[in-house]
Amino acid sequence: MAAGAAVETKPKRVRKARPKAPPCANCETPLAGAFCHACGQKAHLHDKLSHLVEEFAEGIAHFDGRLWRTLPLLALKPGRLSREWMAGRRVRYVAPLHLFLFAVFLLFLIPNFTGRHLFNFGDTPAEAANNTALWMDNPDGTRTEIEPDDLEAITGGQELAPPVATLVHMVAKLSKNPQYYGYKMEALAYKLSFVTVPISVSILWLMYAWRRRFSLYHHAVVSLYGLGFVALLLAFSSLFTGGWAIALNLLILLVAPVHVAVHLRGAYGSGWVQTILRTLVLSLLTAVAFGAFLLGVVFLGLTG
Secondary structure (H helix, E strand, C coil), X not given: CCCCCCXXXXXXXXXXXXXXXXXXXXXXXXXXXXXXXXXXXXXXXXXXXXXXXXXXXXXXXXXXXXXXXXXXXXXXXXXXXXXXXXXXXXXXXXXXXXXXXXXXXXXXXXXXXXXXXXXXXXXXXXHHCXXXXXXXXXXXXXXXXXXXXXXXXXXXXXXXXXXXXXXXXHHHHHHHCHHHHHHHHHHHHHHCHHHHHXXXXXXXXXXXXXXXXXXXXXHHHHHHHHHHHHHHHHHHHCCCCHHHHHHHHHHHHHHHHHHHHHHHHHHHCCCHHHHHHXXXXXXXXXXXXXXXXXXXXXXXXXXX
């Protein structure tokens, strides 16, 4: 190369600065992907009605997909389902609380279409108007209608102890308008259905208190899936009437304890003998608690 010759140099490539990504619209954290790493919200937000419909359809499809993966396990291998959720493998399944709420929603929704209400006392308001329990015979052969609050007329002037008077008053109100109080009790049962969860969790905690590795959270998962399964069975049976309904309800009484035993053994890993004993205790305590729950709903429905 000749002295003094100019040395050719390549021009340096100037990097263009990337446009700065806007912060998350929800928490204003700088974005580094399609989702905010702080709150989980999408980086790109839709603002058209068509997008809203698409998101709704997508949500339903995802729930449907998880539901059809959850239901077979819930019916046939409930213990495995609970273990999968406890182990952190959760994306593919419906959450225990969501399944419970979905099942309870169906349980109280279906009777509105089938007419087979959970609290059905038989008489319609028109039939209840002719109920002799709320009529008083007069000496001249006529009858006078008695209001449910008129305890003196109902008892014929006889004084009753406060608990007995309250019971008579409740029966009189129910006889006067059974359909109305049936609807009222059904609405109360729907609102108070969540009470069954802490009761069930408490029973499981008592039975497995010595097994420290299972916390209240684990008992809640088992309870929610178990109660959800029973609610789904009852919702399904409410679609039928007559002999079919009776047969299905009897089948539920037989299936439920077996399902509980399979669920407990799979979720807690105990032997069959211990599982069967715990199932018997759980069934007995659950029957008592469920009876107390129904009595509470009836009492609140007739006195509230």
